[in-house]
Amino acid sequence: MHRGRVVFGAMDEVVFGHPAAEAVAGQMDRLGASRAFLMVSGTLHRTTQEIAKIRDRLGNRCVEIFDAMPPHTPREAVIAAAAQARGCNADLIVTVGGGSITDGAKAVQLCLANNIRRIEEVDKIRVHNGTAPAMAAPVVRQISVPTTIAGGEFSAIAGVTNSATRVKEMLRHALVIPRAAILDPAVTVHTPQWLWLSTGIRAVDHCVEGLCSREAHPYADAQAVRGLAMLAQALPRVKADPGDLDARMDCQIGTWLSMGPLSAGVPMGASHGIGYVLGAVHDVPHGYTSCVMLPAVMRWNKADNAERQALVASAMGHPGEDAAGVLDGFIRGLGLPRSLAEVKVVPEHFDRIAAQAMATPWIPRNPRRIDGPAQVREILLLAA
Incomplete structure:
Protein backbone atom coordinates (compact mmCIF):
# COMPACT_ATOMS: atom_id res chain seq x y z
CA MET A 1 0.00 0.00 0.00
CA ALA A 186 11.27 33.64 -27.15
CA VAL A 187 13.34 35.04 -24.27
CA THR A 188 15.43 31.85 -24.14
CA VAL A 189 16.86 32.05 -27.68
CA HIS A 190 19.72 34.15 -26.28
CA THR A 191 20.76 31.43 -23.83
CA PRO A 192 23.99 29.75 -24.99
CA GLN A 193 23.18 26.35 -26.45
CA TRP A 194 25.53 24.46 -24.09
CA LEU A 195 23.74 26.06 -21.13
CA TRP A 196 20.24 25.34 -22.45
CA LEU A 197 21.02 21.72 -23.23
CA SER A 198 22.96 21.02 -20.04
CA THR A 199 20.31 22.54 -17.79
CA GLY A 200 17.91 20.35 -19.74
CA ILE A 201 19.89 17.36 -18.48
CA ARG A 202 19.48 18.80 -15.00
CA ALA A 203 15.72 18.59 -15.59
CA VAL A 204 16.18 15.03 -16.88
CA ASP A 205 18.06 14.33 -13.64
CA HIS A 206 15.06 15.54 -11.62
CA CYS A 207 12.80 13.15 -13.52
CA VAL A 208 15.19 10.21 -13.27
CA GLU A 209 16.10 10.53 -9.61
CA GLY A 210 12.44 11.11 -8.79
CA LEU A 211 11.37 7.97 -10.64
CA CYS A 212 14.17 5.91 -9.12
CA SER A 213 13.68 7.02 -5.52
CA ARG A 214 12.70 4.55 -2.80
CA GLU A 215 10.06 7.15 -1.88
CA ALA A 216 8.48 7.47 -5.35
CA HIS A 217 4.69 7.42 -5.63
CA PRO A 218 2.20 7.45 -8.53
CA TYR A 219 1.36 11.16 -8.38
CA ALA A 220 5.01 12.11 -8.82
CA ASP A 221 5.69 9.28 -11.28
CA ALA A 222 3.03 10.56 -13.69
CA GLN A 223 4.70 13.95 -13.91
CA ALA A 224 8.23 12.56 -14.11
CA VAL A 225 7.41 10.08 -16.89
CA ARG A 226 5.67 12.69 -19.03
CA GLY A 227 8.33 15.31 -18.35
CA LEU A 228 11.13 12.90 -19.21
CA ALA A 229 9.42 11.91 -22.46
CA MET A 230 8.99 15.56 -23.47
CA LEU A 231 12.60 16.43 -22.65
CA ALA A 232 13.94 13.36 -24.48
CA GLN A 233 12.09 14.43 -27.62
CA ALA A 234 12.55 18.21 -27.42
CA LEU A 235 16.20 18.68 -26.41
CA PRO A 236 17.56 17.13 -29.64
CA ARG A 237 15.14 19.32 -31.61
CA VAL A 238 16.58 22.46 -30.02
CA LYS A 239 20.11 21.24 -30.74
CA ALA A 240 19.16 20.72 -34.39
CA ASP A 241 17.36 24.09 -34.67
CA PRO A 242 18.00 26.60 -31.86
CA GLY A 243 15.24 28.81 -33.25
CA ASP A 244 12.52 26.17 -32.84
CA LEU A 245 10.25 27.87 -30.31
CA ASP A 246 7.85 24.93 -30.17
CA ALA A 247 10.71 22.66 -29.11
CA ARG A 248 11.84 25.21 -26.53
CA MET A 249 8.31 25.40 -25.17
CA ASP A 250 8.22 21.59 -24.89
CA CYS A 251 11.51 21.74 -22.98
CA GLN A 252 10.07 24.31 -20.60
CA ILE A 253 6.90 22.33 -19.95
CA GLY A 254 8.95 19.14 -19.57
CA THR A 255 11.05 20.97 -16.98
CA TRP A 256 7.92 22.10 -15.14
CA LEU A 257 6.80 18.48 -14.98
CA SER A 258 10.29 17.35 -13.95
CA MET A 259 9.90 19.24 -10.69
CA GLY A 260 6.78 17.25 -9.83
CA PRO A 261 8.57 14.61 -7.75
CA LEU A 262 10.62 17.09 -5.72
CA SER A 263 7.65 19.37 -5.07
CA ALA A 264 5.58 16.31 -4.09
CA GLY A 265 8.08 15.28 -1.44
CA VAL A 266 10.16 12.75 -3.39
CA PRO A 267 13.86 13.25 -2.63
CA MET A 268 16.70 13.32 -5.11
CA GLY A 269 19.71 10.99 -4.87
CA ALA A 270 23.46 10.82 -5.29
CA SER A 271 23.62 12.64 -8.61
CA HIS A 272 22.24 15.74 -6.95
CA GLY A 273 24.24 15.23 -3.76
CA ILE A 274 27.57 14.92 -5.58
CA GLY A 275 26.54 17.70 -7.95
CA TYR A 276 26.20 20.15 -5.07
CA VAL A 277 29.86 19.60 -4.21
CA LEU A 278 31.12 19.71 -7.79
CA GLY A 279 29.47 23.10 -8.24
CA ALA A 280 30.56 24.68 -4.98
CA VAL A 281 34.13 23.33 -4.84
CA HIS A 282 35.08 22.97 -8.50
CA ASP A 283 32.76 25.54 -10.12
CA VAL A 284 31.22 22.93 -12.43
CA PRO A 285 27.98 24.31 -13.95
CA HIS A 286 24.83 22.71 -12.53
CA GLY A 287 23.83 21.09 -15.78
CA TYR A 288 27.27 19.63 -16.35
CA THR A 289 27.21 17.98 -12.92
CA SER A 290 24.17 15.98 -14.03
CA CYS A 291 25.74 15.20 -17.41
CA VAL A 292 28.77 13.58 -15.82
CA MET A 293 27.20 12.02 -12.71
CA LEU A 294 23.72 10.75 -13.58
CA PRO A 295 24.67 7.71 -15.71
CA ALA A 296 27.34 6.68 -13.18
CA VAL A 297 24.86 6.94 -10.30
CA MET A 298 22.36 4.87 -12.27
CA ARG A 299 24.97 2.15 -12.89
CA TRP A 300 25.90 2.07 -9.21
CA ASN A 301 22.25 1.98 -8.09
CA LYS A 302 21.00 -0.61 -10.57
CA ALA A 303 21.45 -3.58 -8.24
CA ASP A 304 18.82 -2.08 -5.97
CA ASN A 305 16.32 -0.46 -8.35
CA ALA A 306 16.47 -2.08 -11.79
CA GLU A 307 12.65 -2.18 -11.98
CA ARG A 308 12.39 1.58 -11.47
CA GLN A 309 15.24 2.22 -13.91
CA ALA A 310 13.21 0.37 -16.56
CA LEU A 311 10.65 3.19 -16.34
CA VAL A 312 13.39 5.66 -17.28
CA ALA A 313 14.47 3.75 -20.40
CA SER A 314 10.87 3.32 -21.49
CA ALA A 315 9.98 7.00 -21.02
CA MET A 316 12.99 7.94 -23.14
CA GLY A 317 11.80 5.71 -25.98
CA HIS A 318 14.10 2.72 -25.35
CA PRO A 319 12.02 0.08 -23.55
CA GLY A 320 13.97 -2.93 -22.37
CA GLU A 321 17.37 -1.22 -22.64
CA ASP A 322 19.78 -0.36 -19.85
CA ALA A 323 18.78 3.08 -18.52
CA ALA A 324 22.33 4.19 -17.75
CA GLY A 325 23.35 3.34 -21.30
CA VAL A 326 20.36 5.19 -22.72
CA LEU A 327 21.23 8.28 -20.69
CA ASP A 328 24.91 8.02 -21.64
CA GLY A 329 24.06 7.93 -25.34
CA PHE A 330 21.50 10.70 -25.06
CA ILE A 331 23.90 13.08 -23.29
CA ARG A 332 26.70 12.28 -25.75
CA GLY A 333 24.29 12.93 -28.63
CA LEU A 334 23.74 16.45 -27.34
CA GLY A 335 27.51 17.06 -27.38
CA LEU A 336 27.76 17.49 -23.62
CA PRO A 337 30.57 16.30 -21.30
CA ARG A 338 30.33 12.75 -20.03
CA SER A 339 33.23 12.42 -17.61
CA LEU A 340 34.67 14.18 -14.60
CA ALA A 341 37.93 14.56 -16.49
CA GLU A 342 36.12 16.67 -19.10
CA VAL A 343 35.09 19.14 -16.39
CA LYS A 344 38.61 19.14 -14.91
CA VAL A 345 37.85 17.04 -11.84
CA VAL A 346 40.46 14.32 -11.35
CA PRO A 347 40.91 11.40 -8.92
CA GLU A 348 43.08 13.39 -6.52
CA HIS A 349 39.93 15.45 -5.77
CA PHE A 350 37.71 12.46 -5.07
CA ASP A 351 38.34 12.04 -1.33
CA ARG A 352 37.30 15.60 -0.55
CA ILE A 353 34.28 15.42 -2.84
CA ALA A 354 33.16 12.15 -1.28
CA ALA A 355 33.51 13.47 2.25
CA GLN A 356 31.59 16.67 1.51
CA ALA A 357 28.88 14.86 -0.43
CA MET A 358 27.99 12.85 2.67
CA ALA A 359 26.88 16.10 4.32
CA THR A 360 24.43 17.03 1.55
CA PRO A 361 20.71 16.37 2.03
CA TRP A 362 20.47 13.92 -0.88
CA ILE A 363 23.17 11.29 -0.30
CA PRO A 364 21.27 9.77 2.67
CA ARG A 365 18.17 9.45 0.46
CA ASN A 366 19.90 7.68 -2.45
CA PRO A 367 17.93 4.54 -3.45
CA ARG A 368 20.95 2.29 -2.88
CA ARG A 369 22.18 2.93 0.62
CA ILE A 370 25.41 4.89 0.94
CA ASP A 371 27.10 4.30 4.28
CA GLY A 372 30.23 6.37 3.85
CA PRO A 373 32.61 8.29 1.59
CA ALA A 374 34.14 5.10 0.19
CA GLN A 375 30.91 4.30 -1.65
CA VAL A 376 30.64 7.84 -3.02
CA ARG A 377 34.17 7.35 -4.29
CA GLU A 378 33.04 4.22 -6.13
CA ILE A 379 30.49 6.33 -8.00
CA LEU A 380 33.08 9.00 -8.78
CA LEU A 381 35.38 6.35 -10.26
CA LEU A 382 32.54 5.21 -12.55
CA ALA A 383 32.27 8.83 -13.75
CA ALA A 384 36.00 9.49 -13.98
Whole structure:
Protein backbone atom coordinates (compact mmCIF):
# COMPACT_ATOMS: atom_id res chain seq x y z
CA MET A 1 0.00 0.00 0.00
CA HIS A 2 1.31 3.43 -0.93
CA ARG A 3 1.81 5.82 1.96
CA GLY A 4 2.95 9.42 1.87
CA ARG A 5 2.04 13.06 1.91
CA VAL A 6 1.91 15.60 -0.91
CA VAL A 7 2.01 19.27 0.08
CA PHE A 8 0.92 21.69 -2.60
CA GLY A 9 3.21 24.70 -2.83
CA ALA A 10 2.54 28.40 -2.65
CA MET A 11 2.89 29.12 -6.37
CA ASP A 12 -0.26 30.74 -7.75
CA GLU A 13 0.15 30.45 -11.50
CA VAL A 14 2.25 29.24 -14.39
CA VAL A 15 1.89 31.36 -17.54
CA PHE A 16 3.26 29.75 -20.70
CA GLY A 17 3.56 30.83 -24.30
CA HIS A 18 2.83 34.52 -23.66
CA PRO A 19 5.38 37.35 -24.15
CA ALA A 20 7.32 37.90 -20.95
CA ALA A 21 6.87 41.68 -20.78
CA GLU A 22 3.10 41.44 -21.02
CA ALA A 23 2.95 38.54 -18.58
CA VAL A 24 5.10 40.33 -15.97
CA ALA A 25 2.91 43.42 -16.20
CA GLY A 26 -0.17 41.23 -15.86
CA GLN A 27 1.21 39.59 -12.74
CA MET A 28 1.97 42.96 -11.17
CA ASP A 29 -1.62 43.99 -11.84
CA ARG A 30 -2.91 40.74 -10.33
CA LEU A 31 -0.76 41.09 -7.22
CA GLY A 32 -1.31 44.81 -6.77
CA ALA A 33 2.44 45.43 -6.85
CA SER A 34 3.84 48.85 -7.73
CA ARG A 35 7.62 48.68 -7.07
CA ALA A 36 9.33 45.88 -8.97
CA PHE A 37 12.99 45.09 -8.28
CA LEU A 38 14.38 43.25 -11.30
CA MET A 39 17.10 40.64 -10.72
CA VAL A 40 18.31 39.73 -14.19
CA SER A 41 21.03 38.12 -16.24
CA GLY A 42 23.82 40.61 -16.83
CA THR A 43 24.45 39.24 -20.32
CA LEU A 44 20.78 39.44 -21.22
CA HIS A 45 20.61 42.98 -19.86
CA ARG A 46 23.69 44.27 -21.65
CA THR A 47 23.54 42.46 -25.00
CA THR A 48 19.82 42.06 -25.79
CA GLN A 49 16.62 44.08 -25.60
CA GLU A 50 14.72 41.55 -23.48
CA ILE A 51 15.18 43.36 -20.16
CA ALA A 52 14.49 46.73 -21.80
CA LYS A 53 11.17 45.36 -23.08
CA ILE A 54 10.12 44.42 -19.57
CA ARG A 55 11.43 47.65 -18.05
CA ASP A 56 9.65 49.76 -20.67
CA ARG A 57 6.40 47.87 -20.27
CA LEU A 58 6.47 48.38 -16.50
CA GLY A 59 7.41 52.05 -16.73
CA ASN A 60 7.83 53.67 -13.31
CA ARG A 61 6.77 50.41 -11.65
CA CYS A 62 10.32 49.13 -12.34
CA VAL A 63 12.29 50.78 -9.54
CA GLU A 64 15.77 49.20 -9.91
CA ILE A 65 17.70 46.48 -11.72
CA PHE A 66 20.34 44.15 -10.25
CA ASP A 67 22.38 42.28 -12.88
CA ALA A 68 25.46 41.02 -11.01
CA MET A 69 24.58 37.53 -9.74
CA PRO A 70 27.48 35.13 -10.46
CA PRO A 71 27.01 31.38 -11.00
CA HIS A 72 26.28 29.26 -7.89
CA THR A 73 24.68 32.22 -6.06
CA PRO A 74 27.45 33.34 -3.67
CA ARG A 75 26.43 34.86 -0.35
CA GLU A 76 28.16 38.14 -1.19
CA ALA A 77 25.93 38.77 -4.20
CA VAL A 78 22.80 37.83 -2.26
CA ILE A 79 23.64 40.40 0.43
CA ALA A 80 24.34 43.05 -2.23
CA ALA A 81 21.05 42.36 -4.01
CA ALA A 82 19.12 42.42 -0.74
CA ALA A 83 20.63 45.78 0.19
CA GLN A 84 19.61 47.20 -3.18
CA ALA A 85 16.06 45.81 -2.90
CA ARG A 86 15.76 47.17 0.64
CA GLY A 87 17.03 50.57 -0.43
CA CYS A 88 14.43 50.98 -3.18
CA ASN A 89 11.56 49.71 -1.00
CA ALA A 90 10.63 46.99 -3.48
CA ASP A 91 7.31 45.20 -3.08
CA LEU A 92 8.00 42.50 -5.69
CA ILE A 93 11.12 40.82 -7.08
CA VAL A 94 11.06 39.88 -10.77
CA THR A 95 13.78 37.51 -11.97
CA VAL A 96 14.78 37.07 -15.59
CA GLY A 97 17.61 34.59 -16.01
CA GLY A 98 18.94 31.22 -14.96
CA GLY A 99 18.85 29.21 -11.77
CA SER A 100 21.49 31.21 -9.91
CA ILE A 101 19.38 34.35 -10.27
CA THR A 102 16.16 32.54 -9.33
CA ASP A 103 17.82 31.09 -6.21
CA GLY A 104 19.38 34.45 -5.44
CA ALA A 105 15.96 36.10 -5.33
CA LYS A 106 14.64 33.39 -3.01
CA ALA A 107 17.54 34.13 -0.68
CA VAL A 108 16.89 37.87 -0.96
CA GLN A 109 13.28 37.30 0.14
CA LEU A 110 14.53 35.70 3.35
CA CYS A 111 17.20 38.35 3.90
CA LEU A 112 14.60 41.11 3.65
CA ALA A 113 12.16 39.36 5.97
CA ASN A 114 14.79 38.52 8.59
CA ASN A 115 16.96 41.67 8.46
CA ILE A 116 19.99 39.77 7.14
CA ARG A 117 22.52 42.45 6.19
CA ARG A 118 25.95 40.81 6.51
CA ILE A 119 27.48 37.79 4.81
CA GLU A 120 27.95 35.82 8.02
CA GLU A 121 24.31 36.40 9.02
CA VAL A 122 23.17 34.04 6.27
CA ASP A 123 23.95 31.34 8.85
CA LYS A 124 20.76 32.41 10.62
CA ILE A 125 18.52 31.37 7.72
CA ARG A 126 20.29 28.39 6.19
CA VAL A 127 19.32 24.77 6.74
CA HIS A 128 21.31 23.06 9.53
CA ASN A 129 21.46 19.26 9.65
CA GLY A 130 18.42 19.00 7.42
CA THR A 131 16.28 21.42 9.43
CA ALA A 132 15.38 24.97 8.47
CA PRO A 133 15.57 27.39 11.41
CA ALA A 134 12.57 29.33 12.65
CA MET A 135 12.40 32.58 10.71
CA ALA A 136 10.04 35.31 9.57
CA ALA A 137 8.12 34.51 6.40
CA PRO A 138 8.88 36.49 3.25
CA VAL A 139 6.65 39.47 2.59
CA VAL A 140 8.31 40.70 -0.60
CA ARG A 141 7.77 37.72 -2.92
CA GLN A 142 8.99 37.02 -6.45
CA ILE A 143 7.85 36.07 -9.91
CA SER A 144 10.28 34.40 -12.30
CA VAL A 145 10.96 34.35 -16.03
CA PRO A 146 13.48 31.50 -16.44
CA THR A 147 15.93 31.46 -19.33
CA THR A 148 17.38 28.03 -18.52
CA ILE A 149 15.60 24.77 -17.75
CA ALA A 150 16.96 23.42 -14.49
CA GLY A 151 13.57 24.04 -12.86
CA GLY A 152 14.47 26.00 -9.73
CA GLU A 153 11.55 28.37 -10.26
CA PHE A 154 9.23 25.52 -9.25
CA SER A 155 10.80 24.79 -5.86
CA ALA A 156 10.76 26.28 -2.37
CA ILE A 157 14.48 25.70 -1.79
CA ALA A 158 17.52 27.67 -2.83
CA GLY A 159 21.21 26.85 -3.01
CA VAL A 160 23.59 29.59 -1.85
CA THR A 161 27.37 29.16 -1.91
CA ASN A 162 29.49 30.06 1.11
CA SER A 163 32.60 31.38 -0.63
CA ALA A 164 34.69 31.04 2.51
CA THR A 165 34.09 27.31 2.89
CA ARG A 166 33.29 26.48 -0.77
CA VAL A 167 30.12 24.74 0.39
CA LYS A 168 26.72 25.12 -1.24
CA GLU A 169 24.17 25.61 1.51
CA MET A 170 20.43 25.13 1.35
CA LEU A 171 17.81 27.70 2.27
CA ARG A 172 14.22 26.54 2.59
CA HIS A 173 10.88 28.17 3.28
CA ALA A 174 7.46 27.37 1.85
CA LEU A 175 6.94 30.95 0.65
CA VAL A 176 10.19 31.44 -1.27
CA ILE A 177 8.72 29.63 -4.27
CA PRO A 178 7.78 32.29 -6.87
CA ARG A 179 4.17 33.48 -6.89
CA ALA A 180 4.24 32.83 -10.64
CA ALA A 181 6.51 31.33 -13.28
CA ILE A 182 6.38 32.80 -16.77
CA LEU A 183 7.57 30.46 -19.53
CA ASP A 184 8.33 32.47 -22.67
CA PRO A 185 10.47 30.50 -25.14
CA ALA A 186 11.27 33.64 -27.15
CA VAL A 187 13.34 35.04 -24.27
CA THR A 188 15.43 31.85 -24.14
CA VAL A 189 16.86 32.05 -27.68
CA HIS A 190 19.72 34.15 -26.28
CA THR A 191 20.76 31.43 -23.83
CA PRO A 192 23.99 29.75 -24.99
CA GLN A 193 23.18 26.35 -26.45
CA TRP A 194 25.53 24.46 -24.09
CA LEU A 195 23.74 26.06 -21.13
CA TRP A 196 20.24 25.34 -22.45
CA LEU A 197 21.02 21.72 -23.23
CA SER A 198 22.96 21.02 -20.04
CA THR A 199 20.31 22.54 -17.79
CA GLY A 200 17.91 20.35 -19.74
CA ILE A 201 19.89 17.36 -18.48
CA ARG A 202 19.48 18.80 -15.00
CA ALA A 203 15.72 18.59 -15.59
CA VAL A 204 16.18 15.03 -16.88
CA ASP A 205 18.06 14.33 -13.64
CA HIS A 206 15.06 15.54 -11.62
CA CYS A 207 12.80 13.15 -13.52
CA VAL A 208 15.19 10.21 -13.27
CA GLU A 209 16.10 10.53 -9.61
CA GLY A 210 12.44 11.11 -8.79
CA LEU A 211 11.37 7.97 -10.64
CA CYS A 212 14.17 5.91 -9.12
CA SER A 213 13.68 7.02 -5.52
CA ARG A 214 12.70 4.55 -2.80
CA GLU A 215 10.06 7.15 -1.88
CA ALA A 216 8.48 7.47 -5.35
CA HIS A 217 4.69 7.42 -5.63
CA PRO A 218 2.20 7.45 -8.53
CA TYR A 219 1.36 11.16 -8.38
CA ALA A 220 5.01 12.11 -8.82
CA ASP A 221 5.69 9.28 -11.28
CA ALA A 222 3.03 10.56 -13.69
CA GLN A 223 4.70 13.95 -13.91
CA ALA A 224 8.23 12.56 -14.11
CA VAL A 225 7.41 10.08 -16.89
CA ARG A 226 5.67 12.69 -19.03
CA GLY A 227 8.33 15.31 -18.35
CA LEU A 228 11.13 12.90 -19.21
CA ALA A 229 9.42 11.91 -22.46
CA MET A 230 8.99 15.56 -23.47
CA LEU A 231 12.60 16.43 -22.65
CA ALA A 232 13.94 13.36 -24.48
CA GLN A 233 12.09 14.43 -27.62
CA ALA A 234 12.55 18.21 -27.42
CA LEU A 235 16.20 18.68 -26.41
CA PRO A 236 17.56 17.13 -29.64
CA ARG A 237 15.14 19.32 -31.61
CA VAL A 238 16.58 22.46 -30.02
CA LYS A 239 20.11 21.24 -30.74
CA ALA A 240 19.16 20.72 -34.39
CA ASP A 241 17.36 24.09 -34.67
CA PRO A 242 18.00 26.60 -31.86
CA GLY A 243 15.24 28.81 -33.25
CA ASP A 244 12.52 26.17 -32.84
CA LEU A 245 10.25 27.87 -30.31
CA ASP A 246 7.85 24.93 -30.17
CA ALA A 247 10.71 22.66 -29.11
CA ARG A 248 11.84 25.21 -26.53
CA MET A 249 8.31 25.40 -25.17
CA ASP A 250 8.22 21.59 -24.89
CA CYS A 251 11.51 21.74 -22.98
CA GLN A 252 10.07 24.31 -20.60
CA ILE A 253 6.90 22.33 -19.95
CA GLY A 254 8.95 19.14 -19.57
CA THR A 255 11.05 20.97 -16.98
CA TRP A 256 7.92 22.10 -15.14
CA LEU A 257 6.80 18.48 -14.98
CA SER A 258 10.29 17.35 -13.95
CA MET A 259 9.90 19.24 -10.69
CA GLY A 260 6.78 17.25 -9.83
CA PRO A 261 8.57 14.61 -7.75
CA LEU A 262 10.62 17.09 -5.72
CA SER A 263 7.65 19.37 -5.07
CA ALA A 264 5.58 16.31 -4.09
CA GLY A 265 8.08 15.28 -1.44
CA VAL A 266 10.16 12.75 -3.39
CA PRO A 267 13.86 13.25 -2.63
CA MET A 268 16.70 13.32 -5.11
CA GLY A 269 19.71 10.99 -4.87
CA ALA A 270 23.46 10.82 -5.29
CA SER A 271 23.62 12.64 -8.61
CA HIS A 272 22.24 15.74 -6.95
CA GLY A 273 24.24 15.23 -3.76
CA ILE A 274 27.57 14.92 -5.58
CA GLY A 275 26.54 17.70 -7.95
CA TYR A 276 26.20 20.15 -5.07
CA VAL A 277 29.86 19.60 -4.21
CA LEU A 278 31.12 19.71 -7.79
CA GLY A 279 29.47 23.10 -8.24
CA ALA A 280 30.56 24.68 -4.98
CA VAL A 281 34.13 23.33 -4.84
CA HIS A 282 35.08 22.97 -8.50
CA ASP A 283 32.76 25.54 -10.12
CA VAL A 284 31.22 22.93 -12.43
CA PRO A 285 27.98 24.31 -13.95
CA HIS A 286 24.83 22.71 -12.53
CA GLY A 287 23.83 21.09 -15.78
CA TYR A 288 27.27 19.63 -16.35
CA THR A 289 27.21 17.98 -12.92
CA SER A 290 24.17 15.98 -14.03
CA CYS A 291 25.74 15.20 -17.41
CA VAL A 292 28.77 13.58 -15.82
CA MET A 293 27.20 12.02 -12.71
CA LEU A 294 23.72 10.75 -13.58
CA PRO A 295 24.67 7.71 -15.71
CA ALA A 296 27.34 6.68 -13.18
CA VAL A 297 24.86 6.94 -10.30
CA MET A 298 22.36 4.87 -12.27
CA ARG A 299 24.97 2.15 -12.89
CA TRP A 300 25.90 2.07 -9.21
CA ASN A 301 22.25 1.98 -8.09
CA LYS A 302 21.00 -0.61 -10.57
CA ALA A 303 21.45 -3.58 -8.24
CA ASP A 304 18.82 -2.08 -5.97
CA ASN A 305 16.32 -0.46 -8.35
CA ALA A 306 16.47 -2.08 -11.79
CA GLU A 307 12.65 -2.18 -11.98
CA ARG A 308 12.39 1.58 -11.47
CA GLN A 309 15.24 2.22 -13.91
CA ALA A 310 13.21 0.37 -16.56
CA LEU A 311 10.65 3.19 -16.34
CA VAL A 312 13.39 5.66 -17.28
CA ALA A 313 14.47 3.75 -20.40
CA SER A 314 10.87 3.32 -21.49
CA ALA A 315 9.98 7.00 -21.02
CA MET A 316 12.99 7.94 -23.14
CA GLY A 317 11.80 5.71 -25.98
CA HIS A 318 14.10 2.72 -25.35
CA PRO A 319 12.02 0.08 -23.55
CA GLY A 320 13.97 -2.93 -22.37
CA GLU A 321 17.37 -1.22 -22.64
CA ASP A 322 19.78 -0.36 -19.85
CA ALA A 323 18.78 3.08 -18.52
CA ALA A 324 22.33 4.19 -17.75
CA GLY A 325 23.35 3.34 -21.30
CA VAL A 326 20.36 5.19 -22.72
CA LEU A 327 21.23 8.28 -20.69
CA ASP A 328 24.91 8.02 -21.64
CA GLY A 329 24.06 7.93 -25.34
CA PHE A 330 21.50 10.70 -25.06
CA ILE A 331 23.90 13.08 -23.29
CA ARG A 332 26.70 12.28 -25.75
CA GLY A 333 24.29 12.93 -28.63
CA LEU A 334 23.74 16.45 -27.34
CA GLY A 335 27.51 17.06 -27.38
CA LEU A 336 27.76 17.49 -23.62
CA PRO A 337 30.57 16.30 -21.30
CA ARG A 338 30.33 12.75 -20.03
CA SER A 339 33.23 12.42 -17.61
CA LEU A 340 34.67 14.18 -14.60
CA ALA A 341 37.93 14.56 -16.49
CA GLU A 342 36.12 16.67 -19.10
CA VAL A 343 35.09 19.14 -16.39
CA LYS A 344 38.61 19.14 -14.91
CA VAL A 345 37.85 17.04 -11.84
CA VAL A 346 40.46 14.32 -11.35
CA PRO A 347 40.91 11.40 -8.92
CA GLU A 348 43.08 13.39 -6.52
CA HIS A 349 39.93 15.45 -5.77
CA PHE A 350 37.71 12.46 -5.07
CA ASP A 351 38.34 12.04 -1.33
CA ARG A 352 37.30 15.60 -0.55
CA ILE A 353 34.28 15.42 -2.84
CA ALA A 354 33.16 12.15 -1.28
CA ALA A 355 33.51 13.47 2.25
CA GLN A 356 31.59 16.67 1.51
CA ALA A 357 28.88 14.86 -0.43
CA MET A 358 27.99 12.85 2.67
CA ALA A 359 26.88 16.10 4.32
CA THR A 360 24.43 17.03 1.55
CA PRO A 361 20.71 16.37 2.03
CA TRP A 362 20.47 13.92 -0.88
CA ILE A 363 23.17 11.29 -0.30
CA PRO A 364 21.27 9.77 2.67
CA ARG A 365 18.17 9.45 0.46
CA ASN A 366 19.90 7.68 -2.45
CA PRO A 367 17.93 4.54 -3.45
CA ARG A 368 20.95 2.29 -2.88
CA ARG A 369 22.18 2.93 0.62
CA ILE A 370 25.41 4.89 0.94
CA ASP A 371 27.10 4.30 4.28
CA GLY A 372 30.23 6.37 3.85
CA PRO A 373 32.61 8.29 1.59
CA ALA A 374 34.14 5.10 0.19
CA GLN A 375 30.91 4.30 -1.65
CA VAL A 376 30.64 7.84 -3.02
CA ARG A 377 34.17 7.35 -4.29
CA GLU A 378 33.04 4.22 -6.13
CA ILE A 379 30.49 6.33 -8.00
CA LEU A 380 33.08 9.00 -8.78
CA LEU A 381 35.38 6.35 -10.26
CA LEU A 382 32.54 5.21 -12.55
CA ALA A 383 32.27 8.83 -13.75
CA ALA A 384 36.00 9.49 -13.98
